[in-house]
Amino acid sequence: xENSIYLDEARDPLAIAEGWMKDGKDVAIATVVETWGSAxxxxxxxxxxxxxGNFHGSVSGGCVEGAVVTEAxxxxxxxxxxxxxxxxxxxxxxxxxxxxxxxxxxxxxxLG
Amino acid sequence: MDPYALKSLxxxxxxxRAVILVTDLGDxxxxxxxxxxxxxxxxxxxxxxxxxxxxxxxxxxxxxTFFLNAYLPQPRLVVIGAVHISQALAPMARIAGYPVExxxxxxxxxxxxxFPDVALHAEWPEDILKRQPLxxxxxxxxxxxxxxxxxFALKAALDANCFYVGALGSRKTHAKxxxxxxxxxxxxxxxxxxxxxxxxxxxxxSPAEIAVAILAQAIQAFRSRGLESKDAVA
Numbered sequence: 001x002e003n004s005i006y007l008d009e010a011r012d013p014l015a016i017a018e019g020w021m022k023d024g025k026d027v028a029i030a031t032v033v034e035t036w037g038s039a040x041x042x043x044x045x046x047x048x049x050x051x052x053g054n055f056h057g058s059v060s061g062g063c064v065e066g067a068v069v070t071e072a073x074x075x076x077x078x079x080x081x082x083x084x085x086x087x088x089x090x091x092x093x094x095x096x097x098x099x100x101x102x103x104x105x106x107x108x109x110x111l112g
Numbered sequence: 113m114d115p116y117a118l119k120s121l122x123x124x125x126x127x128x129r130a131v132i133l134v135t136d137l138g139d140x141x142x143x144x145x146x147x148x149x150x151x152x153x154x155x156x157x158x159x160x161x162x163x164x165x166x167x168x169x170x171x172x173x174x175x176x177t178f179f180l181n182a183y184l185p186q187p188r189l190v191v192i193g194a195v196h197i198s199q200a201l202a203p204m205a206r207i208a209g210y211p212v213e214x215x216x217x218x219x220x221x222x223x224x225x226x227f228p229d230v231a232l233h234a235e236w237p238e239d240i241l242k243r244q245p246l247x248x249x250x251x252x253x254x255x256x257x258x259x260x261x262x263x264f265a266l267k268a269a270l271d272a273n274c275f276y277v278g279a280l281g282s283r284k285t286h287a288k289x290x291x292x293x294x295x296x297x298x299x300x301x302x303x304x305x306x307x308x309x310x311x312x313x314x315x316x317x318s319p320a321e322i323a324v325a326i327l328a329q330a331i332q333a334f335r336s337r338g339l340e341s342k343d344a345v346a
Binding site: 021107 | 179
């Protein structure tokens with residue numbers, strides 16, 4: 001599907017976020033803004049989250065999505081964007097770290 | 113993210129146009145920049161680079177940190193002619209990350225047997241291109257040698273500003289083709305964009321080698337998008 005020439009409406013995180021917005025849901029958008037070492041998802045990748053914790057897309061190989069979703073629900077409440085960092089050198093790595101040994105920075109913001 | 117920015121971002125992506133979302137990581141404000149929009153200074157230079165490479169990343173400019181998220185449509189290759197070259201070109205291009213579509217109205221050539229696992233259209237370019245128009249993220253290689261099939265597609269590719277337009281044939285063949293395209297209303301500037309003889313000059317002899325030369329030339333054109341105008345000035 002990586003090579004699809006048209007937008008895959010059913011799976012594209014930003015298309016899904018737009019749909020949620022039209023349905024009147026509160027939405028947060030998480031974006032990988034920096035990577036070091038072997039990171040599973042490239043810079044620019046998105047995870048979109050609604051206020052109930054439903055999500056689509058990915059910012060890692062599934063290693064840190066849980067933590068990002070939790071933070072995103074906070075961001076939806078407060079409206080204040082957050083910069084999250086995950087990696088082997090990080091304390092949180094022991095809980096939700098990247099097994100691949102890479103490090104990533106994820107920007108989480110509310111839609112609207 | 114601004115809801116309006118998300119809407120325009122998705123609209124551009126659905127229309128297969130390149131777009132960059134610029135987010136100020138300090139205050140969270142964002143805006144959409146389309147390819148060709150003028151942005152001044154360091155930020156503008158970083159944006160131009162991101163449009164060419166398709167790589168997203170952070171940039172320091174005007175004392176602020178911006179995140180540039182580049183959304184480039186998937187480039188693709190349309191080949192006019194279900195010929196021997198195309199049989200080698202289709203799998204090579206797919207491996208290189210350029211999905212391929214092959215168009216040839218000659219049903220003896222355009223058979224699933226000759227082109228397994230390839231999007232194949234046994235119809236005239238006039239018909240298929242009406243339903244699936246070309247765009248600036250499409251490369252077009254016309255390799256039938258038959259003006260009745262190639263010419264319309266070449267003119268359509270020039271009008272759609274395809275990032276690569278190549279046409280098979282000797283210099284002599286191309287000279288005649290130029291006359292015909294002029295008669296169809298193509299401008300001299302447009303015609304100058306056609307790569308003919310087709311393919312990088314690597315001394316390709318066999319159909320498969322010519323396919324390599326075409327693919328390499330198309331990749332070169334894709335990775336240097338937006339630089340042509342500067343070259344013309346220099």
